Structure formats: C-alpha cells, structure tokens
Amino acid sequence: xxxxxxxxxxxxxxxxxxxxxxxxxxxxxxxxxxxxxxxxxxxxxxxxxxxxxxxxxxxxxxxxxxxxxxxxxxxxxxxxxxxxxxxxxxxxxxxxxxxxxxxxxxxxxxxxxxxxxxxxxxxxxxxxxxxxxxxxxxxxxxxxxxxxxxxxxxxxxxxxxxxxxxxxxxxxxxxxxxxxxxxxxxxxxxxxxxxxxxxxxxxxxxxxxxxxxxxxxxxxxxxxxxxxxxxxxxxxxxxxxxxxxxxxxxxxxxxxxxxxxxxxxxxxxxxxxxxxxxxxxxxxxxxxxxxxxxxxxxxxxxxxxxxx
Amino acid sequence: xxxxxxxxxxxxxxxxxxxxxxxxxxxxxxxxxxxxxxxxxxxxxxxxxxxxxxxxxxxxxxxxxxxxxxxxxxxxxxxxxxxxxxxxxxxxxxxxxxxxxxxxxxxxxxxxxxxxxxxxxxxxxxxxxxxxxxxxxxxxxxxxxxxxxxxxxxxxxxxxxxxxxxxxxxxxxxxxxxxxxxxxxxxxxxxxxxxxxxxxxxxxxxxxxxxxxxxxxxxxxxxxxxxxxxxxxxxxxxxxxxxxxxxxxxxxxxxxxxxxxxxxxxxxxxxxxxxxxxxxxxxxxxxxxxxxxxxxxxxxxxxxxxxx
Numbered sequence: 001x002x003x004x005x006x007x008x009x010x011x012x013x014x015x016x017x018x019x020x021x022x023x024x025x026x027x028x029x030x031x032x033x034x035x036x037x038x039x040x041x042x043x044x045x046x047x048x049x050x051x052x053x054x055x056x057x058x059x060x061x062x063x064x065x066x067x068x069x070x071x072x073x074x075x076x077x078x079x080x081x082x083x084x085x086x087x088x089x090x091x092x093x094x095x096x097x098x099x100x101x102x103x104x105x106x107x108x109x110x111x112x113x114x115x116x117x118x119x120x121x122x123x124x125x126x127x128x129x130x131x132x133x134x135x136x137x138x139x140x141x142x143x144x145x146x147x148x149x150x151x152x153x154x155x156x157x158x159x160x161x162x163x164x165x166x167x168x169x170x171x172x173x174x175x176x177x178x179x180x181x182x183x184x185x186x187x188x189x190x191x192x193x194x195x196x197x198x199x200x201x202x203x204x205x206x207x208x209x210x211x212x213x214x215x216x217x218x219x220x221x222x223x224x225x226x227x228x229x230x231x232x233x234x235x236x237x238x239x240x241x242x243x244x245x246x247x248x249x250x251x252x253x254x255x256x257x258x259x260x261x262x263x264x265x266x267x268x269x270x271x272x273x274x275x276x277x278x279x280x281x282x283x284x285x286x287x288x289x290x291x292x293x294x295x296x297x298x299x300x301x302x303x304x305x306x307x308x
Numbered sequence: 309x310x311x312x313x314x315x316x317x318x319x320x321x322x323x324x325x326x327x328x329x330x331x332x333x334x335x336x337x338x339x340x341x342x343x344x345x346x347x348x349x350x351x352x353x354x355x356x357x358x359x360x361x362x363x364x365x366x367x368x369x370x371x372x373x374x375x376x377x378x379x380x381x382x383x384x385x386x387x388x389x390x391x392x393x394x395x396x397x398x399x400x401x402x403x404x405x406x407x408x409x410x411x412x413x414x415x416x417x418x419x420x421x422x423x424x425x426x427x428x429x430x431x432x433x434x435x436x437x438x439x440x441x442x443x444x445x446x447x448x449x450x451x452x453x454x455x456x457x458x459x460x461x462x463x464x465x466x467x468x469x470x471x472x473x474x475x476x477x478x479x480x481x482x483x484x485x486x487x488x489x490x491x492x493x494x495x496x497x498x499x500x501x502x503x504x505x506x507x508x509x510x511x512x513x514x515x516x517x518x519x520x521x522x523x524x525x526x527x528x529x530x531x532x533x534x535x536x537x538x539x540x541x542x543x544x545x546x547x548x549x550x551x552x553x554x555x556x557x558x559x560x561x562x563x564x565x566x567x568x569x570x571x572x573x574x575x576x577x578x579x580x581x582x583x584x585x586x587x588x589x590x591x592x593x594x595x596x597x598x599x600x601x602x603x604x605x606x607x608x609x610x611x612x613x614x615x616x
Contacts, residue, residue, distance in 0.1 A: 090493065185398065188536045209517040212534060221531045221608050226520060228496045260611040291615050300529050301609050303568040307599050 002143065002249035003043045005115045006033050007134045008124020008238070009104060010048040010058075010072060014084040015277060017091065017232050025278040026058050027083065029124035029148065032235035035282040036242025036269045037122075038065040039290065040250035045115045047071035047134060049107045051078040061283065071112045078103035091230050092207060111137040119143040120249040123168070124238065125150050128160040135167055144254050146170040146245045147199075148238070151177050166198040169254075172241050174205045187212060188219075203244065203263065205237050213263050215256050222263040223300060225271040225293065232277045236270040239282060243269035268293050310451065310557035311351045313423045314341050315442045316432020316546070317412060318356040318366075318380060322392040323585060325399065325540050333586040334366050335391065337432035337456065340543035343590040344550025344577045345430075346373040347598065348558035353423045355379040355442060357415045359386040369591065379420045386411035399538050400515060419445040427451040428557040431476065432546065433458050436468040443475055452562050454478040454553045455507075456546070459485050474506040477562075480549050482513045495520060496527075509567065511552065513545050521571050523564050530571040531608060533579040533601065540585045544578040547590060551577035576601050 013027030030046045037044050045068035052074065059069050084098035109130050121142040123131040131147065147168040153161045154177070165171060171194060179185055182193035191202040191214035202214040208230070210223040243266035248254055251261075268290060275281045321335030338354045345352050353376035360382065367377050392406035417438050429450040431439040439455065455476040461469050462485070473479060479502060487493055490501035499510040499522035510522040516538070518531040551574035556562055559569075576598060583589045 186536055186538075188534045206517070209514070210531070219534055219608060220611070221534070223518070223529045223531065226496045226527055226529070228494055230494075257612075261613050264611055264613060287616075294613055294615055298613070300527060301611075303528070303572055303609075304565075305569050305572060305602055305606070307602055308595075 001042060002119045002252050003115065003117065004037055004120040004122065004245060004249045005045050005047065005111070005118035005134075005142075006030050006037070006122040006124060006242075007047040007109055007126070007131065008033060008122070009081055009126055010046065010050050010054070011081040011083055013234060013278060014082070014098070015232055015234050016086040017277075018087070018089050019231050020277070022277050024082065027234065027278060028081065029126070029238045031062070031279060032238035032273070032282070033122055033124055033242035033245075034062060034067045035065060035279055036239040036266075036273075037246030037249070038067055039243070039269065039285065039287075040246045041066065042246060042249050044068065044246075045071050045112060045118070047109045047111060049073045049075060049103045051080040051103045052076040054080045065283075068112070068114070071110070071115065073107075073110070075103045085234070087233065091233050109134050109137075119252075120245055121145045122241065122245045123147040123164070124241075128153055128157050128164045131164045132160065132167075135164070143252075144169050144245070144248060146172065146241065148172045148241050149177070151180055154180050162197065168199055170201040170203060171199040172203040172205060172237070172244070174207070174237065178202070178204045188214075201259065205240060207233070207236070211240065211263055211267060213259055215259070218256050220256075220260045220263065222260075222267040223297075224267055225296060225300065227271060227274070230274045233274050234278065235282075236273050239273040240266035240270040242266075264294070264297055268297060309350060310427045310560050311423065311425065312345055312428040312430065312553065312557045313353050313355065313379075313419065313426035313442075313450075314338050314345070314430040314432060314550075315355040315417055315434070315439065316341060316430070317389050317434055318354065318358050318362070319389040319391055321542060321586060322390070322406070323540055323542050324394040325585075326395070326397050327537075327539050328585070330585050332390065335542065335586060336389065337434070337546045339370070339587060340546035340581070340590065341430055341432055341550035341553075342370060342375045343373060343587055344547040344574075344581075345554030345557070346375055347551070347577065347593065348554045349374060350554060350557050352376065352554075353379050353420060353426070355417045355419060357381040357383060357411045359388040359411045360384040362388045373591075376420070376422070379418070379423065381415075381418070383411045393542070395541065399541050417442050417445075427560075428553055429453045430549065430553045431455040431472070432549070436461055436465050436472045439472045440468065440475075443472070451560075452477050452553070452556060454480065454549065456480045456549050457485070459488055462488050470505065473502075476507055478509040478511060479507040480511040480513060480545070480552070482515065482545065486510070486512045496522075511571065513548060515541070515544070519548065519571055519575060521567055523567070526564050528564075528568045528571065530575040531605075532575055533604060533608065535579060535582070538582045541582050542586065543590075544581050547581040548574035548578040550574075572602070572605055576605060
C-alpha cells in the first residue's frame with residue numbers, strides 16, 4: 001500500500017444551494033481529497049495552512065481518519081482561507097460571493113520529513129507556484145503525480161502552470177477547463193493537446209455527466225450515478241480526485257485497467273459527497289455503503305453484447 | 309424476427325454547421341429511424357407523406373435497404389415537408405430557419421395492409437393526433453410501441469400528447485423535454501413521473517452526454533462515443549431510436565437486459581450518423597464498422613471491480 005501526500009487548501013466554506021445555506025463550515029480541496037482517499041485506510045498526509053481561528057476539532061476529525069495533519073501549518077495570528085458561493089437552481093453553475101485568501105496568500109508549503117518518501121502525490125487546486133514548490137522538495141520522484149487545477153490559474157499564471165503540467169502524470173480538470181487549456185472544443189482533441197503538454201493521463205470531469213479518462217489511444221468513461229437529489233455539489237471534483245488517487249495508492253498499480261477502477265471509485269465517492277452539505281457525508285461513509293453503490297455502478301454500465 | 313412499422317416525417321433538410329452547408333437533402337425522422345433499423349435486415353415499413361417534388365431515387369434507396377415504402381403517400385401536386393436549421397459552434401444548439409409543413413399539414417396516415425400485423429411500432433416525432441391515428445388502425449396491439457416526441461407538441465397539443473403517452477411502452481425524449489414533460493429537474497424524478505403517465509420504459513437522450521434507460525427501479529446508461537469531430541448532429545436522436553427499436557425487433561426480446569443492448573446499438577449508430585451531413589453515413593455503413601465500434605463501446609465502459 002502506497003503513501004499519499006496531498007497539497008491543497010483547508011478552508012472555511014459558506015454555501016447556499018436551493019436546499020438551504022450554511023454558516024462557515026469545513027471545506028477546502030485538500031480536506032475533500034483527504035477524506036475521500038482516507039476510505040482506503042492509506043497512510044495519507046496533508047500539506048496546507050490555516051489560521052488561529054481553525055477549530056482543533058476539525059484537525060482531530062482528520063487525524064481520526066488516519067490523515068497526518070502535521071503538514072498543516074497553523075498561523076496563530078492569521079485567518080483561515082474563506083470561500084463563499086451560491087449555486088443556481090440547476091446546481092451546475094454558481095456565483096462566488098467571497099474569496100478571502102487570508103493565510104493562503106503567503107503560503108510556503110513544507111513537505112513533512114515522514115512524507116519525503118511518498119510514492120503518490122496529489123497536487124490539489126491552488127497556485128501553481130505552490131504545487132511546484134512541493135514537487136521540488138521531494139528528492140525521489142513519486143510513482144504517480146496527479147494535478148488538479150482550474151481556469152483561474154490558466155487566466156492568471158499560465159507560464160507557471162505550464163511548467164507544473166510538464167512535470168506531472170495525470171491532470172484532472174473539468175470540460176470547460178480542458179477546452180480552455182487546449183483551445184479545442186472536442187474533448188478528444190483537447191485530451192490529445194493536453195497529452196502533448198506532459199501528462200500521460202488526462203481525466204476530464206463533466207459533473208453530472210460523468211468523467212472521461214484518456215491515455216494515448218485508450219479512453220474510458222465513468223458515468224455519474226443518476227441521483228434523485230443533488231444537495232450540494234461543493235467538493236465533488238476533489239472527492240473524485242481523492243477516490244481516484246486513493247484507489248491507485250492503495251493498490252499500488254497504475255496500469256490503465258486499474259485507472260478504470262480508480263475513476264469508478266472517484267465517481268462513486270463523488271456521488272455520496274453531493275448528498276449533504278460540505279464534508280458531512282464523506283465523514284460518515286461506511287464501507288458497506290460504498291460496496292452497495294459499486295454494485296449500482298455495475299448495473300448502470302455493464303452489458304453483454306457478442307461481437308460477430 | 310419482428311415486423312417493424314415506423315410512422316414519421318420523410319423530408320427535405322437544408323443544414324448549416326460550422327463545417328459547411330447543404331442544399332435540400334434527404335431528411336426526416338422516419339428516414340433516419342428506417343435507415344438505422346434497416347441495419348438489422350428486418351421487415352420494416354414506413355408510413356409518411358411526401359410531395360410530387362420528392363425524388364424517386366430516394367424511395368429507391370430506401371427500398372434497396374429493404375424498407376417497404378408503400379406506406380409513403382405521394383401527393384403529386386404538393387410539396388415535401390422542408391426544414392432548415394443552422395447549428396451554433398458548439399453543435400449542441402441550433403436555430404430553425406425554415407419549417408414548411410407543406411403536405412404534412414394534411415397528413416392522414418394509412419397503415420398498409422401488410423403491416424397491420426406489425427409487432428413493433430415506432431411513432432416518430434410528429435403531431436400526436438397522427439401518432440394516435442396509427443395506433444388506432446392496428447387491430448392487435450403490437451408487442452412494443454415506442455414513441456418519440458418533442459417540446460413543440462408539449463407546448464401546443466398537450467392533451468392529445470398525454471393520451472398517446474398513456475398508450476405506449478417506451479418514450480424517447482431528450483433531457484430538457486423530460487424536464488418539461490414532468491416538471492422535475494432531476495432526471496431520476498422526471499423518469500418516475502413519466503412512468504406514471506403510462507410508459508414502462510423511459511429513455512432520456514442527452515446528446516453528447518449519452519442516454520439513460522429507466523424501468524421502475526432499474527437504470528442503465530449508454531455513453532455517447534467521444535468523437536474527434538461531430539460534423540452534423542441532425543438525425544442523431546432518430547438514428548438512436550431506430551437502432552433501439554430495430555435491435556429489439558430483430559431479437560424479439562423486450563427484457564430489460566436486452567434493452568440495455570438496444571440502447572448501446574442506438575448510441576453506436578448515432579455516433580456514425582453525426583460523422584457526415586444528413587443520412588450519408590447511415591446509407592453507407594457496414595456490418596464490420598458497427599462491430600468494430602461495439603468493441604469501442606465495450607472498452608469505453610466495461611470494468612472489473614470485485615465487491616467485498
């Protein structure tokens with residue numbers, strides 16, 4: 001079983017959806033990725049930064065999930081990164097109401113000694129200079145490096161982002177971001193262009209429409225589970241990424257066949273994430289629930305056709 | 309092997325996409341459905357109406373595909389139904405430029421004697437009163453009745469449409485139409501509501517995002533094949549429906565397991581349809597091409613995960 005290191009935000013979110021709204025609750029890319037990967041009982045660590053306002057109980061909860069929080073710097077006189085957003089009725093689009101970087105503005109990531117030998121590295125969505133700083137601190141290149149990013153970094157830090165993308169194995173982005181990154185509308189062509197930038201594997205997340213995994217001439221599709229209700233989409237993409245890399249790390253197998261299973265696990269976990277506000281569903285998720293839903297994914301997608 | 313009767317438009321289309329534009333070419337729902345179902349070598353007939361301007365060569369081409377055209381009424385002094393549309397750059401949306409009903413305005417469908425005993429009936433997208441007239445002419449209810457419709461009929465002929473929907477087994481509509489018909493945003497809930505209107509099976513077509521098949525508690529998903537280029541989406545939905553009912557008729561098996569295969573065939577054929585303007589690709593489609601693409605569908609969707 002592999003050792004997984006995650007860099008990303010640990011944050012406060014305030015979320016409004018058609019179903020209700022929250023005060024400041026636990027959020028952040030690294031939080032969602034960590035809680036998702038933790039389903040596999042891995043040795044997992046998070047590198048991040050929070051302020052003195054960050055509750056110890058959140059750190060304790062992560063630690064209970066077997067997540068090493070020693071890489072989460074606490075800036076006593078600083079405030080934790082805060083994001084607030086409001087989803088539209090279709091839940092596919094949202095308005096960002098507040099983005100207070102706070103302690104994230106001067107974040108210098110430090111890889112903890114006991115994760116210098118990590119073999120799986122997840123670069124969650126944040127400034128590409130921070131992602132690069134983590135890559136450069138690790139002496140032996142990990143077996144697999146996965147990167148998540150977003151349009152904001154393409155708009156504002158293109159050159160640095162391209163340097164990071166050249167160094168990674170797998171990129172996970174959504175369909176609109178894949179189009180922006182490649183300049184191609186067709187996702188097949190977009191994946192080809194992105195391959196040429198460095199990543200051997202391109203995962204394109206399409207939200208309720210599932211996810212595509214590309215590797216050279218291979219392509220695999222994992223649907224999203226059709227749900228009666230989506231309560232809060234926040235963190236679904238990070239939960240997907242955490243399930244993906246968590247499964248690969250737990251099996252220590254980065255073949256394309258195993259990556260198929262990894263995107264199914266990612267889609268599986270994401271389908272739970274959206275059922276409640278914030279991290280609530282992922283904190284309380286049982287092995288049996290995951291297994292039952294895997295069975296649903298099989299029934300949803302598997303068929304028998306004889307070729308002639 | 310079953311006997312399939314199709315009612316729907318046989319038309320002229322003039323299409324503009326980002327890749328080019330056509331003069332008046334062969335189009336119409338029944339044309340696409342027929343060419344698609346014809347892949348299975350069924351006994352297939354079309355009920356429709358055209359004008360004196362409709363070329364004999366088109367009728368000959370359909371006949372060569374083993375499609376019985378005796379149910380296509382020719383109104384010598386009338387003009388064929390004409391539709392013209394222009395697709396936007398993303399090919400997901402289009403503007404209708406011209407809709408000339410012409411002979412379609414006074415269409416009284418007549419079921420040919422040799423199809424009175426059809427066991428599969430496809431009601432292509434047109435006025436629900438025409439669809440109802442066909443249902444009522446057939447003395448013994450077919451084994452399976454599939455209906456396609458669209459938002460226009462929901463807006464303008466709701467009551468008649470509901471009467472038709474109450475009499476059918478399978479409805480195929482797109483996601484927006486499913487939402488309009490049911491008043492539910494969630495497609496799972498939409499399918500439940502539509503079940504209550506009559507159809508035991510609900511197929512929701514999501515274009516490039518695939519198609520969902522619902523039956524009570526069962527749900528199956530067929531992705532669209534990711535394509536480098538979509539040239540012209542016209543007829544993709546009808547081609548899907550033709551592949552669906554054609555496969556069911558050719559196997560004479562309407563179990564849910566077989567319907568899974570049927571939606572895969574539908575998605576398979578639709579992926580060819582969009583590769584060229586109009587019906588060109590479906591007219592020239594080989595068994596081996598279909599088989600090769602079925603293999604691609606398998607690779608795209610099939611995975612092995614052991615449950616514990």
